[in-house]
Amino acid sequence: MFLSKLRQNWLLIACHCVGLLPLAGLLPAWRAIDPVKALTQHTGEWGLNLLVASLAITPLYWLSGWKALPKLRKWLGLYGFFWVCGHLLVYIGLAQAWDWQAMVWVALKKQPYIQVGVLAFVLLLPLALTSSDGWKARLRKDWKRLHQLVYAIIPLSDLHYYWAKSSKLNTSRPMLFAVIILALLLIRLPAVRVRAAKIGNQIQNWRRSRKNK
Ligand code: HEM
Numbered sequence: 284m285f286l287s288k289l290r291q292n293w294l295l296i297a298c299h300c301v302g303l304l305p306l307a308g309l310l311p312a313w314r315a316i317d318p319v320k321a322l323t324q325h326t327g328e329w330g331l332n333l334l335v336a337s338l339a340i341t342p343l344y345w346l347s348g349w350k351a352l353p354k355l356r357k358w359l360g361l362y363g364f365f366w367v368c369g370h371l372l373v374y375i376g377l378a379q380a381w382d383w384q385a386m387v388w389v390a391l392k393k394q395p396y397i398q399v400g401v402l403a404f405v406l407l408l409p410l411a412l413t414s415s416d417g418w419k420a421r422l423r424k425d426w427k428r429l430h431q432l433v434y435a436i437i438p439l440s441d442l443h444y445y446w447a448k449s450s451k452l453n454t455s456r457p458m459l460f461a462v463i464i465l466a467l468l469l470i471r472l473p474a475v476r477v478r479a480a481k482i483g484n485q486i487q488n489w490r491r492s493r494k495n496k
Pocket of ligand 1: 320323324325327328329330331367370371374397400401402403404407440443444447448
């Protein structure tokens with residue numbers, strides 16, 4: 284009974300493990316020479332990784348036809364949100380020591396990359412709050428429209444990442460993310476999507492014919 288449940292849900296279990304994996308990096312980050320910086324970077328990078336992973340689920344589903352995949356989209360997005368909340372908490376609580384006045388002045392007036400981060404977070408908040416099936420049923424078409432905000436949130440998050448790194452002339456990772464995000468957005472254009480679906484069908488037919496041999 285337990286083993287069969289495990290076999291049925293292994294992908295979802297793996298998804299929860301990936302979402303919680305960054306917990307393992309918290310202690311080493313805390314013990315780093317600059318723990319606040321290490322924690323900000325660790326939580327920020329995992330937040331973005333998981334948000335991008337959730338954006339990749341739909342194209343992967345079109346290509347593979349794997350019915351278990353769409354279930355993961357919500358969880359990856361929620362884990363992404365969870366780590367972004369941790370990122371924000373580290374910044375407000377540890378980096379700025381809850382000094383709201385200094386935070387608003389220095390961060391918002393002098394550091395535009397913080398403004399972009401705040402904008403991405405504010406846009407992400409309603410998506411996380413309405414991610415349940417109950418809200419999906421209540422909002423119907425508006426739910427889909429609201430959740431299309433993710434197409435702005437993820438590029439904004441990467442812009443924030445790029446900007447945070449640009450002063451240190453270390454932009455190769457945010458640039459790589461930009462290419463991946465652009466590809467994941469372009470594949471959603473109707474003309475590209477039709478081609479992707481066709482390629483997906485060919486892959487699935489090929490897999491079926493191999494299975495029947
Ligand atoms: C969706 C929202 C956000 C995402 C995905 C995100 C992600 C990231 C990433 C990936 C980095 C670069 C980490 C690195 O250097 O390796 C970063 C840096 C940073 N973020 Fe965010 N962030 C978000 C929102 C915010 C907000 C709202 C704040 C503060 C109000 C913030 C404050 C910072 C700071 C201070 C850094 C620089 C860390 C350093 O000194 O290197 N972020 N963020």
